[in-house]
Amino acid sequence: MANVAHTATSAPVVRRRSSFEKLMSNTSLWRGMLAIAVFLLLWEIGSRFDEWFGKEWTLPFIGLIPAPTAVFAAWLEILPKAGYWMSWLQSFKRVLSGFLVAMLIGIPFGLALAVNKYFRDLFFPPFEILRPIPPLAWVPASLIFWPTNEMSIAFVTFLGAFFTIVINVLGGARTIDVRYLRAAQSMGASQWDLFSKIILPGTLPSIFTGAAVGMGITWEVVLAAEMISGGGTQGGGGLGFFIWNSYMGGSLEQVVVGMISIGIAGYLSSSAIRWLGDRFMPWKRLF
């Protein structure tokens, strides 16, 4: 009988490697770590050059930047301080709230633009006029609109992610292959089925692209807004204010600590989005 029940499997038994084994044998990982180590070493040498060979040997640019070891020492010093962690928390809170609100409003708005012609005719033109205005150009205006500094920062952050998310959702939903829609319709899908089973999953990749880009923009905007606005209230000025404050206080080491902290924060945020993307789109993990 050629018909084999689907439960029958005859795959050969392959020993599964533990995730630790996989990690250790990951050559890209090792190469990446090596690259970072070489980078730090060159930086260290570059900025210590004048200490070793005399003042006339101060290298341009890099000679003025504190060495990684000095930065690391400064970092160790502030690690136990609550203020530093408050800055993290404050910035994260701002990024997350602006980003989430942008997703919450942006995804339905983008989908509505995509599926409804009247809605598109009505709302797309004003959207396209507002979109090219850089979020930071909104800072002075929103400081006037909104009663508190905090609300102004939240609003500008929201704008940063919103436009990107909407444009991606709209583009994604509009370019869904018509054959998927036709196939579903032939199989008897209702309008709601088309939306929930075809358009929505078909747009998911673009939603996540928009989210990843939007997240990057939110970090940029939050940091800049924190520097411009003086960081808001009660010591929780955020990482942007932390950098600005360190600069004003003349601690170059702390400025670099702040910069690296932002790098790490951004990396954590985009990793989170990638992780969610894998969860929501299991079919994408294969490519």
Next chain:
Amino acid sequence: MNQMTTNQKLHAAATSPQGTGTGRPLGGALSIRNVSKIYDPEGVNVCAVNDCSMEIVAGEVCMIVGPSGCGKTTLLNAIAGFHSITHGEILLDNQLLCGPGKPKASQGADRMVVFQNGALFPWRTLAENVAYGPIVQKKMTKAEAHEKAYHMLAEAGLGDFGDKYPGEVSSGMSRRAEIVRALINEPKVLLLDEPYRAMDALTKSIMHESLLETYDRTKVTIFFITHDLEEAIFLGDKVHIVTTRPCSLKKTVDVTIPRPRTYESLSSEAFRTLMEEVNEAVHEEAVKAFQAGERELA
């Protein structure tokens, strides 16, 4: 033997009147009468189909062959209800699909399309793809639909791949799964638009065997567009050769080679004679298409 009886039980349990081995045509006679299709009547006026008529008997494999861009897909889209026709009428089992007063046929599960480059939903596993139709039509519960989907995939030799996403399987497998997705809806007509285009010869031959096997089992009417003359004769009961644009029927060749057909049929004398006959007609149209193309460029 044991397994066979299990399978038979499963068939009996399935609600399908088109279960394995009934061999009974379920209707699916298509009448295409004087159909014309002009794209964009206000503007450029591309006449894609002109006064095209063909009769397709229920349960027959009907192959459509013609030059590139002559309007074959246009005809298929009209039957499927994806767009309107300008003149003429199309009937399915003597029921009007589209015609005067109703330019566009409604889309329905009685005519299922397998698309030119494959259109399985990439975000659903093969089994979820197959189960989609019965679920949205509320003909089965989710569990029933999935059980049937796995069963039908197994019949098509895809039993182990139900949980895979289309991106994880070969193009041949996904095309077979797409045919299964169409068949679970028990269509009267299966509309295939060059499903095996761009496949290598080996995969193609496996696809052909699989399709013939499926056809022998279901006796569903098949409307199959192709460029491949060998494929047309090997699979078809009739080969309809259509003219270069605008598309109309040029010639119908009856394929008298008995079924079941195997790859040995390909080397038979009867096959060669048919091949010559079809080739001659197609070549004539291809030359016309080429000359028309040159005129347009000049």
